[in-house]
Amino acid sequence: MPNKIYITGLGIISAIGGNVEESLHALLESRTGVGKISILKTALSETHPAAEVKKTNKELVSLTNLPENKFYSRTMLLGLIAARQALTAARIEKLNEARTGFISATSVGGMDRTEVFYESFSKDNSRGHLHDIITHDCGESTEAIAAQLGINDFVDTISTACSSSANAIMLGAKMIKHGLLDRVIAGGTDALSKFTLNGFNSLMILDRQPCQPFDDKRRGLNMGEGAGYIVLESDKNPGFDQKEIFGELSGYANTNDAYHQTASSPDARGAIMAMTQAMEMAKLSPSQIDYINAHGTGTPNNDLTEETAINNIFGERIPPFSSTKAFTGHTLAAAGGIEAVISLLAMKHGFIFPNLRYETKMKEFEFSPVTELRKQMKLSHVLSNSFGFGGNNSSLLFSKA
Amino acid sequence: MEELIAKLKNEIIAQLNLEDKTPGDIQTDAPLFGDGLGLDSIDALELIVLLEKNYGLKLDKPEDGKTVFHSVRSMAEFIQSRKK
Numbered sequence A: 001m002p003n004k005i006y007i008t009g010l011g012i013i014s015a016i017g018g019n020v021e022e023s024l025h026a027l028l029e030s031r032t033g034v035g036k037i038s039i040l041k042t043a044l045s046e047t048h049p050a051a052e053v054k055k056t057n058k059e060l061v062s063l064t065n066l067p068e069n070k071f072y073s074r075t076m077l078l079g080l081i082a083a084r085q086a087l088t089a090a091r092i093e094k095l096n097e098a099r100t101g102f103i104s105a106t107s108v109g110g111m112d113r114t115e116v117f118y119e120s121f122s123k124d125n126s127r128g129h130l131h132d133i134i135t136h137d138c139g140e141s142t143e144a145i146a147a148q149l150g151i152n153d154f155v156d157t158i159s160t161a162c163s164s165s166a167n168a169i170m171l172g173a174k175m176i177k178h179g180l181l182d183r184v185i186a187g188g189t190d191a192l193s194k195f196t197l198n199g200f201n202s203l204m205i206l207d208r209q210p211c212q213p214f215d216d217k218r219r220g221l222n223m224g225e226g227a228g229y230i231v232l233e234s235d236k237n238p239g240f241d242q243k244e245i246f247g248e249l250s251g252y253a254n255t256n257d258a259y260h261q262t263a264s265s266p267d268a269r270g271a272i273m274a275m276t277q278a279m280e281m282a283k284l285s286p287s288q289i290d291y292i293n294a295h296g297t298g299t300p301n302n303d304l305t306e307e308t309a310i311n312n313i314f315g316e317r318i319p320p321f322s323s324t325k326a327f328t329g330h331t332l333a334a335a336g337g338i339e340a341v342i343s344l345l346a347m348k349h350g351f352i353f354p355n356l357r358y359e360t361k362m363k364e365f366e367f368s369p370v371t372e373l374r375k376q377m378k379l380s381h382v383l384s385n386s387f388g389f390g391g392n393n394s395s396l397l398f399s400k401a
Numbered sequence B: 001m002e003e004l005i006a007k008l009k010n011e012i013i014a015q016l017n018l019e020d021k022t023p024g025d026i027q028t029d030a031p032l033f034g035d036g037l038g039l040d041s042i043d044a045l046e047l048i049v050l051l052e053k054n055y056g057l058k059l060d061k062p063e064d065g066k067t068v069f070h071s072v073r074s075m076a077e078f079i080q081s082r083k084k
Helices: A020-028 A057-064 A074-089 A111-121 A138-149 A164-177 A194-202 A269-281 A300-314 A332-349 B002-015 B041-055 B062-068 B072-083
Strands: A006-014 A100-105 A154-158 A183-190 A226-233 A247-256 A291-293 A381-388 A392-399
Touching (some): A006 A074, A006 A183, A006 A332, A074 A100, A074 A111, A074 A138, A074 A183, A074 A226, A100 A138, A100 A164, A100 A332, A111 A194, A138 A154, A154 A164, A164 A226, A164 A247, A164 A332, A164 A381, A164 A392, A226 A332, A247 A269, A269 A381, A332 A381, A332 A392, B002 B041, B041 B072
Parallel strands (some): A100 A183, A291 A381
Antiparallel strands (some): A006 A226, A006 A247, A183 A226, A247 A392
16 A cells, blocks of 8 residues: 655635736735735725635636536635646546546535525525525535535545545545555535634634734734645556656644634643644654644634644754745635645745734743745755644645655 | 516526526526526525415425426416416
């Protein structure tokens, strides 16, 4: 059974771009996607910036060649666009030549359609279109994307809050290693919705200004939306030799704080275990990590815990690290997929993308994230962190193949 | 009958949210499902809701659905037969 998992394709859509090329340009030009909400109709649009994909659902449908008069959730549309890119990049044309899985993470699924349904239904319970409500279940977006891609060997949805995509990628890797699948398109998708905006607002962790991850004055996070997928394959697959290899998934771990429903533990136990176990799997020591794409949401709680974990593991030799959420906003279940793509782009091209808007060092520690774009870096091993509510912590470790 | 058919076409467009369709696009005798209008199983539920809401009619036997919802004409015939 294969024990090495390679990444042969990437797909991404977020507020900073509709594909890999556009996203890379935005990252190189320090162009943030955070701004005024204009597509989603919400009472918070004047007060709370977010990283919104500036395309209406209709415009997204036209990018997918789907029939127009059907009902699609925004989560499904974003996911389909990114997943197709990943398949194309991996040069997968014939799905039946190898057992192919689709593992997609989402936290809201078709919540955007549920909100449309609710508006009519709440006034008159014989109103509202049933097509809107059937997209409510998270699994619907995955199944709809898989149906469009033509994947039916294995289809699964993971919903573990903000670590979902990392866990989807992990499950994909495990299934290939256990000989259950030959290749997997794994990642996640989440659309902005009133549900999540209002929910995070109630938790009082939204920043009313563009967020400043790891800054001492950080106030909270900006919501974002998008999708990111990677194609995982073993080198035994047909046509593998002709494929572009973006990297190897050399380690991963998922751990739990068992501390609080939303807050992370102050001693950062779960985060420390996730990063440490990922490195152990790859048989790497902390000194070999060249860059960490941090979870770095911009909330006081997450960023303090994450720096505590980094300090605990790396001590005197803190590797360069940055959060790219100041670019993409926090895309919830899609974050791990989007940041896996960003981490692989960083490794492939030798870039470290800056932690935008960072000004003041956190008073608790003596180190800072990378604030200016670094080029021509030799990055052999890159960690990508995704820490979710429920104390659900995941770290992925990508290595140069 | 023709009046009812015209009315039904407008109601179907509204109920199923077929924004890009006009009553002229729906052929009275063409199948609503599959080849014709291309409706699916959720649309079938919407049509059941339409009959209940607009005409106060319920399908006694679910298996009748296939005949009743074959075309706009069969729906109109069902409504007429129940009116008598």
